[in-house]
Amino acid sequence: xxxxxxxxQFLGAIASVLTLYAREFAAxxxxxxxLDYDLALDRDCTTLSRHVFQQLQSFGPDAxxxxxxxxxxxLAGKLIARRLSRAGIMEGVLxxxxxxxxxxxxVKKMDVYANEVFISVFQQSGLVCRLASEEMEKPYYIPENCxxxxxxxxxxPIDGSSNIDTNINVGSIFAIRQQEGEDLxxxxxxLLQPGHKQIGAGYILYGPSTMLVYSLxxxxxxxxxxxxxxxxxxSNEYIQMPxxxxxxxxxxxxxxQWDEGLRDYIRYMHRHEGYTARYSGALVGDFHRILFQGGxxxxxxxxxxxxxxxxxLYESAPLAYLVxxxxxRASTGTQDILDFVPHELHxxxxxxxxxxxxxxxxxxxxxxxxxxxxxxxxx
Numbered sequence: 001x002x003x004x005x006x007x008x009q010f011l012g013a014i015a016s017v018l019t020l021y022a023r024e025f026a027a028x029x030x031x032x033x034x035l036d037y038d039l040a041l042d043r044d045c046t047t048l049s050r051h052v053f054q055q056l057q058s059f060g061p062d063a064x065x066x067x068x069x070x071x072x073x074x075l076a077g078k079l080i081a082r083r084l085s086r087a088g089i090m091e092g093v094l095x096x097x098x099x100x101x102x103x104x105x106x107v108k109k110m111d112v113y114a115n116e117v118f119i120s121v122f123q124q125s126g127l128v129c130r131l132a133s134e135e136m137e138k139p140y141y142i143p144e145n146c147x148x149x150x151x152x153x154x155x156x157p158i159d160g161s162s163n164i165d166t167n168i169n170v171g172s173i174f175a176i177r178q179q180e181g182e183d184l185x186x187x188x189x190x191l192l193q194p195g196h197k198q199i200g201a202g203y204i205l206y207g208p209s210t211m212l213v214y215s216l217x218x219x220x221x222x223x224x225x226x227x228x229x230x231x232x233x234x235s236n237e238y239i240q241m242p243x244x245x246x247x248x249x250x251x252x253x254x255x256x257q258w259d260e261g262l263r264d265y266i267r268y269m270h271r272h273e274g275y276t277a278r279y280s281g282a283l284v285g286d287f288h289r290i291l292f293q294g295g296x297x298x299x300x301x302x303x304x305x306x307x308x309x310x311x312x313l314y315e316s317a318p319l320a321y322l323v324x325x326x327x328x329r330a331s332t333g334t335q336d337i338l339d340f341v342p343h344e345l346h347x348x349x350x351x352x353x354x355x356x357x358x359x360x361x362x363x364x365x366x367x368x369x370x371x372x373x374x375x376x377x378x379x
Contacts, residue, residue: 222239
């Protein structure tokens with residue numbers, strides 16, 4: 001009898017839960033507009049590869065290569081997302097390796113894993129001859145691909161890896177460039193060109209959901225990973241950022257290390273209503289917010305290191321490419337990021353990126369201080 005009562009109780013609880021779900025669903029349907037099932041189905045069926053073909057309006061060899069290349073990047077993102085989702089319950093996700101990268105920075109275990117994933121997914125792909133990474137001093141050459149591969153992938157495998165141990169979002173950044181010349185000396189000097197030479201760029205955000213945002217020069221588009229399908233599905237198309245936003249994103253702990261012009265800008269933010277500070281320490285996450293909501297992200301140089309910290313080829317230029325496609329701007333404070341010509345593969349640069357008006361406002365404070373310093377003081 002006791003077992004029968006327990007079963008009845010259990011069934012009653014299930015019935016209550018189902019009733020609750022039914023009520024919530026009915027309320028959601030009643031509160032929304034009538035569903036356009038054709039549109040919903042079309043959205044569900046718009047995978048990354050299909051979208052690339054639609055963007056390029058071709059099924060020719062170039063379109064097929066770029067579609068395959070984007071699919072390989074997506075595969076790398078899925079593998080990295082899967083491993084990140086197990087942080088804390090499996091080996092090799094949290095903590096440092098005890099080594100330093102070419103930048104002299106301590107290497108996290110996920111930095112190494114993510115870099116190896118990108119290399120692995122492009123092995124024997126026939127798509128890229130070289131992979132250039134923030135984590136490697138020199139490009140990684142794939143000889144078996146070189147007769148066919150016409151592209152170079154530049155990437156930061158895990159941006160913001162210091163956030164992993166505290167379960168805060170991180171990301172991967174990538175850029176695609178057409179290979180110029182045969183690079184016989186292995187120095188990849190053809191990569192030392194301005195960001196306008198990029199033919200595509202994007203990032204993968206590992207957060208509450210995994211998102212891939214990309215552009216091939218025809219607008220910015222966002223895809224969300226559907227775990228049940230194992231596919232990136234189109235979620236936002238032709239993203240355009242506001243010309244002005246309320247958010248400014250910067251590590252104000254470095255305030256006294258900046259030039260006076262940047263300190264003037266921060267003082268202005270503090271003294272005027274309508275602005276709010278948001279900073280997570282992960283470039284991809286902070287940029288993603290700015291892309292959708294408007295505002296500005298800053299990672300300026302310091303008095304001691306005016307060149308800044310972010311790498312031009314692997315971080316600043318790819319995001320500058322995206323923001324330009326979305327109607328925004330990226331600047332060093334004195335020069336457009338896409339016009340900046342690197343002198344080395346790991347060239348660093350300051351970065352001010354976001355809505356047109358907000359980037360211009362930061363530049364105005366920098367320029368005003370520069371004019372004052374250039375004006376001789378009367379004796």
